[in-house]
Amino acid sequence: MALDKQVLAGQFKSIFDKVSPEANDETDPDILRQKVANELADAIYAFVKSATVTVASGIAVSTTGTAxxxxGQTTNTGNGTIS
Incomplete structure (x- = not known):
């Protein structure tokens, strides 16, 4: 799937909205910071894991076996793009 920066930004806004003083009974700043850190990490992890990695064709390979x-395995490095 292609990465969508607007979706990630929306998730960030939702995270910050949830920990705002108006929307939260928690008053301990350390607990609130940890909540934000955990939720941001989850959102970023899911965002990165949803990326599509496309590798250009033409990477040299070495094979064994019958027709x-x-x-086999590649014998050269390849360049790719993340989308």
Missing amino acids: TAQA
């Missing part, structure tokens, strides 16, 4: 049953 119908081959195994």
Whole structure:
């Protein structure tokens, strides 16, 4: 899936709204900071994990086996893009 910065920004706003003094009974600043940190980390983790990584074709490979049953691995590095 393509990364959508607006979705992430919306999640951030929702996180900050939830920990605002008006929306929260918690008054301990350390607990509120930890809540924000945890929720931001979750949102960023999910955002990054939702990315599509596309690698250009043409990476050299070395194979072994028969014509119908081959195994192998790349022999060069490839460049990719994250979207």
